[in-house]
Amino acid sequence: MTIASAVGELAPAPRPAPTPGRVWDIVLRARELGILVVIFAVFGGTTIYNSSFASSASVQQLLAGASIYALLGVGETIVIITRNVDLSVGSVLGLSAYVVGEVFLHNPNFPVPLAFLVGIGVGVVCGVVNGAIVAVARVPSLVVTLGTLYLIRGVDALVVNGVQIDPSSIPGGFIGVGVNNILGVPWIFVITAVVVLVVGYAMRTFRSNRDLYAIGSNPAAAELAGVPVRKRVFWAFVFSGAIAGLGGALWLAQFATVASTAGSGYELIVVSGVVVGGVAIFGGSGTVLGAALGPLLLNTINQALVAARISAFWNQAIAGGLLIAAIAFDRFVSLRRERNLRLRRAARGA
Amino acid sequence: MNLRGSRLALAATTAVVSVASLVAVATNSASAASSRLKSGETIYFIPKDTLNPYEVIADAGGKTALNAIGDKQVVSSGTADTAAAQIPSIQAAIAAKASAIVIAGNDPSALCPSLAKAQAAGIKIVSFDSDVTCPNHLFINQANTRQIGTSEIDLLASEIHSTGQIAILSAAATATNQNAWIKYMKVELKKYPKMKLVSTVYGNDDPATSLTVLQGLLSAYPNLAGIISPTTVGISTAAQYLDTHKALLKHLTLTGLGLPSQMKKYVLDGTVKAFELWNPSNLGYLAGYAAATLASGTITGKAGQSFTAGKLGAYKILPAAAGTGPSVVLGPPTVFNKSNVLKFNF
Numbered sequence: 001m002t003i004a005s006a007v008g009e010l011a012p013a014p015r016p017a018p019t020p021g022r023v024w025d026i027v028l029r030a031r032e033l034g035i036l037v038v039i040f041a042v043f044g045g046t047t048i049y050n051s052s053f054a055s056s057a058s059v060q061q062l063l064a065g066a067s068i069y070a071l072l073g074v075g076e077t078i079v080i081i082t083r084n085v086d087l088s089v090g091s092v093l094g095l096s097a098y099v100v101g102e103v104f105l106h107n108p109n110f111p112v113p114l115a116f117l118v119g120i121g122v123g124v125v126c127g128v129v130n131g132a133i134v135a136v137a138r139v140p141s142l143v144v145t146l147g148t149l150y151l152i153r154g155v156d157a158l159v160v161n162g163v164q165i166d167p168s169s170i171p172g173g174f175i176g177v178g179v180n181n182i183l184g185v186p187w188i189f190v191i192t193a194v195v196v197l198v199v200g201y202a203m204r205t206f207r208s209n210r211d212l213y214a215i216g217s218n219p220a221a222a223e224l225a226g227v228p229v230r231k232r233v234f235w236a237f238v239f240s241g242a243i244a245g246l247g248g249a250l251w252l253a254q255f256a257t258v259a260s261t262a263g264s265g266y267e268l269i270v271v272s273g274v275v276v277g278g279v280a281i282f283g284g285s286g287t288v289l290g291a292a293l294g295p296l297l298l299n300t301i302n303q304a305l306v307a308a309r310i311s312a313f314w315n316q317a318i319a320g321g322l323l324i325a326a327i328a329f330d331r332f333v334s335l336r337r338e339r340n341l342r343l344r345r346a347a348r349g350a
Numbered sequence: 351m352n353l354r355g356s357r358l359a360l361a362a363t364t365a366v367v368s369v370a371s372l373v374a375v376a377t378n379s380a381s382a383a384s385s386r387l388k389s390g391e392t393i394y395f396i397p398k399d400t401l402n403p404y405e406v407i408a409d410a411g412g413k414t415a416l417n418a419i420g421d422k423q424v425v426s427s428g429t430a431d432t433a434a435a436q437i438p439s440i441q442a443a444i445a446a447k448a449s450a451i452v453i454a455g456n457d458p459s460a461l462c463p464s465l466a467k468a469q470a471a472g473i474k475i476v477s478f479d480s481d482v483t484c485p486n487h488l489f490i491n492q493a494n495t496r497q498i499g500t501s502e503i504d505l506l507a508s509e510i511h512s513t514g515q516i517a518i519l520s521a522a523a524t525a526t527n528q529n530a531w532i533k534y535m536k537v538e539l540k541k542y543p544k545m546k547l548v549s550t551v552y553g554n555d556d557p558a559t560s561l562t563v564l565q566g567l568l569s570a571y572p573n574l575a576g577i578i579s580p581t582t583v584g585i586s587t588a589a590q591y592l593d594t595h596k597a598l599l600k601h602l603t604l605t606g607l608g609l610p611s612q613m614k615k616y617v618l619d620g621t622v623k624a625f626e627l628w629n630p631s632n633l634g635y636l637a638g639y640a641a642a643t644l645a646s647g648t649i650t651g652k653a654g655q656s657f658t659a660g661k662l663g664a665y666k667i668l669p670a671a672a673g674t675g676p677s678v679v680l681g682p683p684t685v686f687n688k689s690n691v692l693k694f695n696f
Contacts, residue, residue, distance in 0.1 A: 050569060050570060052568075052569045052570075052572050053569045055569065057565070057568070057595060058565055058568070058569045061561065061562070061565035062565075065558060065561055065562045065565070068558065069558075154429070157401045157429065160401070161401070161406075163403060164403055164609075164611070164612070166611045166612050166614070166615065167586075167590065167612065167615040167616070168614060168615040179590075179594040180594075251557075251558075254557075254558075254561075255557040255558075255561075255586075255587060255590060256590050257557075257586055257590070257612055259403065260401065261555075262557075264556075265556070299562060302559070302562050302563070302566070303562050303563070303565055303566040303569075304566070305566065306549075306551055306562075306563050306565075306566025306567055306569075306570060307566040307567075307569035307570045308570070309549065309570050313523055
């Protein structure tokens with residue numbers, strides 16, 4: 001299962017010539033490809049029904065609307081791969097969005113790039129708190145981040161104190177990052193895509209990042225193998241926090257207004273998107289590309305339902321159904337892989 | 351903030367009375383009222399929670415009223431919208447020998463045993479924002495449900511020449527207030543045979559979800575003439591989108607319930623011509639006067655009695671109706687447009 005896949009990825013064995021069964025396995029494992037096919041199927045089907053679904057404004061919103069969830073999904077994936085979870089991302093996003101807004105409220109000419117750094121900084125601080133408690137105090141991350149979900153939201157409420165930041169207080173140059181396009185592609189999507197590509201490359205390439213998969217597959221074995229488990233887990237949380245902080249700044253740029261409820265409930269949307277995207281909830285496998293495509297699929301479905309004039313009451317039921325389908329699919333693939341490994345081992349032994 | 355949590359309805363400030371005349375009335379009748387009311391009373395304001403921006407404004411309105419009378423306001427509640435968080439505040443009011451409690455109920459019935467104890471101790475009960483079902487209290491209604499629904503349709507009709515496809519961008523599909531308003535919108539639409547409600551979509555009071563369903567709506571109905579968003583999150587998100595897609599404004603008009611502070615940018619740049627809301631500050635102010643008047647014994651809270659609420663003028667207590675006891679209605683919603691949006695700071 002996850003252990004097998006991680007070990008397999010760490011030390012690829014010489015592959016025998018593909019048989020029909022193995023080709024099928026490879027197709028099944030290319031989860032990202034499968035999601036892309038589903039996204040295009042939903043998109044194509046809706047467009048046949050209603051051609052304006054493929055209009056540029058509509059496609060731009062498909063991409064822009066999924067971007068923040070996808071971005072948070074990248075940070076969440078890094079944490080989930082280590083067999084942990086970060087439930088505080090929605091609260092971190094809310095706090096970061098408000099702090100950046102507050103900075104603009106008091107300094108209308110604050111430089112835009114620095115504003116994004118402020119957002120990331122807020123996220124890093126929250127991530128350090130999460131990471132320190134999980135890694136140093138060795139408390140399960142589910143409990144820790146459930147706690148910080150409320151703690152950070154409470155700090156947010158204190159900072160906000162019933163006020164909200166209005167669109168007239170946010171400079172146009174900053175909002176532009178959230179709503180403008182470059183060559184027809186939303187900036188916010190470009191930023192997310194760059195993060196996905198850079199992190200995706202790093203996760204495939206660098207030793208320290210490969211360690212994360214080993215930790216998630218089997219924390220005890222990773223420790224014995226000399227992987228600095230606590231250090232890696234700590235940094236995974238800091239990274240997730242930083243990404244959520246960046247997400248908060250982008251959220252403010254996209255919606256131009258923020259109150260203390262910003263990002264409430266996003267943690268579950270992000271975790272579902274990531275799981276639909278093929279990241280195993282118990283760690284050890286998954287890619288950031290898949291994690292980003294999961295939210296894109298969910299957002300496409302939500303928008304398509306309205307465009308196809310189907311009752312909005314179906315949205316949540318369909319999202320839930322997809323989640324269960326994704327988990328069932330993972331189980332099917334891992335059982336199949338386990339059986340194949342057993343058969344191969346038996347054949348070798350004979 | 352949103353208007354979803356059982357903010358029962360109605361609301362409002364005495365429409366578009368000019369601020370100048372309000373101030374003039376205020377000076378006169380405030381002194382008249384306070385000469386009749388006992389001063390030095392302690393009145394507890396128990397909002398749904400102490401953080402909600404809407405409640406903060408309403409409580410501040412109540413403080414203005416009580417300061418004018420010479421009474422003392424204590425604001426006390428929890429940080430979560432639960433009845434359990436409000437019960438200690440009711441007990442504190444009893445211990446402090448308060449003369450009245452003004453409460454926005456987090457639960458229609460769970461607070462009744464505690465409120466009954468307060469009444470037994472001689473404390474008058476006023477509810478506002480969200481009513482409770484307990485006996486012997488006065489409800490300050492921000493606006494009635496029918497008025498909100500019908501005025502939204504009338505406002506949009508006046509902007510789109512009563513013609514074209516319209517849609518509603520609501521909060522959650524289960525939001526009680528929005529669903530009640532939408533019901534009356536549909537009734538009022540019968541007056542406008544050339545306006546057709548083609549779809550109702552739900553943004554769950556989350557900007558991201560609102561934006562996604564809005565774009566779906568625009569794809570589904572490219573010739574949409576009007577959108578009503580009876581929730582502050584929905585209307586501000588839609589306004590922000592239209593602000594960056596101005597071509598849509600050639601055929602599409604947005605209105606709904608919004609906050610002046612959030613909407614002023616879009617009203618001033620022409621994206622939105624007009625929207626509505628009641629004035630939470632006036633709601634708290636009226637509740638403050640009602641509580642002080644009850645505490646003075648000038649009225650007992652029975653239907654048909656009248657009292658003067660400072661700058662807002664005279665109010666008559668309406669008889670009990672289905673689901674609510676005696677109540678006072680603040681007035682029709684205020685319409686905000688270029689001429690007045692900058693005058694409101696909430």
